[in-house]
Amino acid sequence: MKPLYLAESFLSVQGEGKYVGTPSVFLRFGGCNLTCKGFGCEFISPYDDSKLIGCDSLFAVNEKHFKKDWQKLSGEELFEKVLLYVKDLPYKPHVVITGGEPLINYKNPIFYGFLELVLNYGFNVFFETNATINIDFNTFTLYKKASFCMSVKLSNSGEKYAKRVKRKAIEAICKNAKEAFFKFVLDERMIKEGYAQKEIEDITKNFAAPIFCMPLGKNKNELEKNSESVISFCIKNGYNYSDRTHIRLWNDKRGV
Ligand code: SF4
Secondary structure (H helix, E strand, O other): OOOOEEEEEEEEEOOOOOOOOOEEEEEEEOOOOOOOHHHOEEEEOOOOOOEEEEOOOHHHOOHHHHHHHOEEOOHHHHHHHHHHHHOOOOOOOEEEEEOOOHHHHOOOHHHHHHHHHHHHOOOOEEEEEOOOOOOOOOOOHHHHHOEEEEOOOOHHHOOOHHHHOOHHHHHHHHHHOOEEEEEEEEOHHHHHOOHHHHHHHHHHOOOOOOEEEEEOOOOHHHHHHHHHHHHHHHHHHOOEEOOOHHHHHHOOOOOO
């Protein structure tokens, strides 16, 4: 059985998207099927001190450079971790499963077993996914009980269209999941040059899922630079604006 790696976990509030502000336990799994170098976040490798470029979760994406910091856990150990976070709370926060791309593990019995434990305990489970993995909902039926935030990547991710847009995977989620919504990362340039709207329309046509747009921003400065244009863009096109609360409050600090 393939091991399952956890890059980090923490209890906080959801910083972006439809459930912004909701208390949530975050589990960030290691590994991703994309690299998204276009987001331009810089990290220094703990492995060989080289400079690495990618998204703000690169430490959960790049196996070669960061895997030694990831924890190899069983489904029961993961569940224990969640219970530890909530043991003093008089309510059940959301459980947010993110990455990297967490659904690269969707058939893994450790991952699926963990999902069963959290769902049976009564937690609301949210997957944060790039929506490129075509889930077989008929065989792996537990995924029908979860909500999906589909953060489909646009051209500013630097990934090729054929790799980042998988219509069948989006369709399966929209058709089967308890709840699904889109979340796009936009920058001022793609709005000004007019291709943000075309790209969103192309991806979301034929799907009824709500659309949230948020500004690109690896830190507070970049977030502020992009926010106003994204707000105007949302007003003009009838989309929902989502801020990135964790970056406003904690800048680029991890695990908050
Ligand atoms: S899909 Fe998400 S986690 Fe993976 S590289 Fe792109 S932005 Fe990062």
